Amino acid sequence: MADVKIRVLQKILNANDQVAAGLRAELTAAKVFSVNLMGSPGSGKTAIIEETVRRLNKKIAVIEGDIQTSLDAQRLQKLGIKTYQINTGPFGGDCHLEAAWIRSAVAEMGVRGLDLLFIENIGNLVCPAEFDTGAHLNVLALSVTEGEDKPLKYPLAFRVAAVCLVSKIDLLPHLKIDVEKIRANILQVNPQCRIMEISALTGQGFEPWLEVLISGC
Amino acid sequence: MADVKIRVLQKILNANDQVAAGLRAELTAAKVFSVNLMGSPGSGKTAIIEETVRRLNKKIAVIEGDIQTSLDAQRLQKLGIKTYQINTGPFGGDCHLEAAWIRSAVAEMGVRGLDLLFIENIGNLVCPAEFDTGAHLNVLALSVTEGEDKPLKYPLAFRVAAVCLVSKIDLLPHLKIDVEKIRANILQVNPQCRIMEISALTGQGFEPWLEVLISGC
Numbered sequence: 001m002a003d004v005k006i007r008v009l010q011k012i013l014n015a016n017d018q019v020a021a022g023l024r025a026e027l028t029a030a031k032v033f034s035v036n037l038m039g040s041p042g043s044g045k046t047a048i049i050e051e052t053v054r055r056l057n058k059k060i061a062v063i064e065g066d067i068q069t070s071l072d073a074q075r076l077q078k079l080g081i082k083t084y085q086i087n088t089g090p091f092g093g094d095c096h097l098e099a100a101w102i103r104s105a106v107a108e109m110g111v112r113g114l115d116l117l118f119i120e121n122i123g124n125l126v127c128p129a130e131f132d133t134g135a136h137l138n139v140l141a142l143s144v145t146e147g148e149d150k151p152l153k154y155p156l157a158f159r160v161a162a163v164c165l166v167s168k169i170d171l172l173p174h175l176k177i178d179v180e181k182i183r184a185n186i187l188q189v190n191p192q193c194r195i196m197e198i199s200a201l202t203g204q205g206f207e208p209w210l211e212v213l214i215s216g217c
Numbered sequence: 218m219a220d221v222k223i224r225v226l227q228k229i230l231n232a233n234d235q236v237a238a239g240l241r242a243e244l245t246a247a248k249v250f251s252v253n254l255m256g257s258p259g260s261g262k263t264a265i266i267e268e269t270v271r272r273l274n275k276k277i278a279v280i281e282g283d284i285q286t287s288l289d290a291q292r293l294q295k296l297g298i299k300t301y302q303i304n305t306g307p308f309g310g311d312c313h314l315e316a317a318w319i320r321s322a323v324a325e326m327g328v329r330g331l332d333l334l335f336i337e338n339i340g341n342l343v344c345p346a347e348f349d350t351g352a353h354l355n356v357l358a359l360s361v362t363e364g365e366d367k368p369l370k371y372p373l374a375f376r377v378a379a380v381c382l383v384s385k386i387d388l389l390p391h392l393k394i395d396v397e398k399i400r401a402n403i404l405q406v407n408p409q410c411r412i413m414e415i416s417a418l419t420g421q422g423f424e425p426w427l428e429v430l431i432s433g434c
Binding site for chain 1: 257258259283284285286288289310312339340341342343344347360362363364366367369370371372373385388391392393418
């Protein structure tokens with residue numbers, strides 16, 4: 001067995017939950033509403049944050065999760081907001097964010113005076129849903145280009161999301177996609193989910209989404 | 218510490234590589250060319266296989282990887298081909314496929330007389346790339362709707378792919394996407410990658426892709 005490399009990953013899930021709960025309490029005390037935005041690669045997460053920053057008159061910061069690059073953080077910095085990049089690449093390319101990493105980012109960047117903190121999770125419809133980040137609200141972005149069946153095929157991500165943003169609806173005229181089927185499939189796995197259809201390109205449907213954020217702030 | 222649940226995951230990566238190499242040799246001996254198709258949720262993997270089955274006069278079977286549901290296998294069965302569904306949901310919702318699972322599926326379904334075996338991996342641009350499935354060819358589907366930056370943000374998936382199918386190009390007139398940037402970004406992380414632009418909806422660009430499969434069979 002000497003030539004067999006054994007990698008042992010110890011995951012203390014309860015420990016993550018404890019850190020997450022502590023971080024959430026800390027953010028609540030600081031009056032910072034925090035939103036964990038999840039979704040597939042290319043589901044429109046960064047574009048949604050960009051359009052939200054443009055439309056919402058609040059002090060906003062973003063913690064960007066990526067395996068590699070700081071491309072998204074660079075996009076957001078152009079809007080003049082505070083951003084903090086977490087790259088998981090150096091730590092084995094982890095496909096999700098954990099509460100301890102968010103807590104470190106919050107401590108380093110500082111959240112004093114902020115109204116709203118976005119955590120843009122790693123583009124992945126599987127793993128991020130398994131880890132509480134310490135955010136107040138879990139939001140899932142699902143592009144209409146991804147197809148109607150995704151809630152049934154990746155149910156955990158939809159189950160942990162209080163809000164689902166069905167994004168890129170400006171493309172609907174060019175797709176064979178029935179948004180009502182997407183809605184029905186989301187509600188099948190999570191009857192409590194608030195579903196909002198939006199386009200970050202045109203701004204369509206942003207009002208109800210901004211209301212969610214305003215009522216949280 | 219009694220109330221702290223510790224989950225220990227032992228990953229013997231070399232063991233997976235050994236199983237994969239054995240399976241590949243077995244498939245070669247059986248004259249079955251095998252293709253591991255990876256990509257994000259909604260990148261068009263199943264649609265690409267459907268259109269390939271319609272156009273290619275070969276005996277084809279598909280092993281479908283999903284966390285939950287057999288929706289994709291049901292779609293493929295309508296084309297009259299043999300399909301085998303692997304659901305990782307009962308095993309903790311694993312976000313990738315491992316060679317041992319493919320070997321079991323191959324043993325159970327049988328591959329005698331087949332020309333081509335597709336392995337449709339779980340929709341995920343991160344984890345599947347870490348595991349050799351035992352296929353002869355790794356192929357990555359990237360929808361043009363996912364954006365130009367994905368090769369830079371998820372480099373491993375592009376590095377292990379010998380062929381990258383840039384899919385859904387019928388949508389290009391409706392997107393602010395530069396396919397040349399996608400190409401340049403893929404080649405930046407994998408200069409050897411063969412890039413093919415296709416639409417499973419219109420059949421555009423399928424000829425070079427079918428040539429790859431024919432030359433492998």
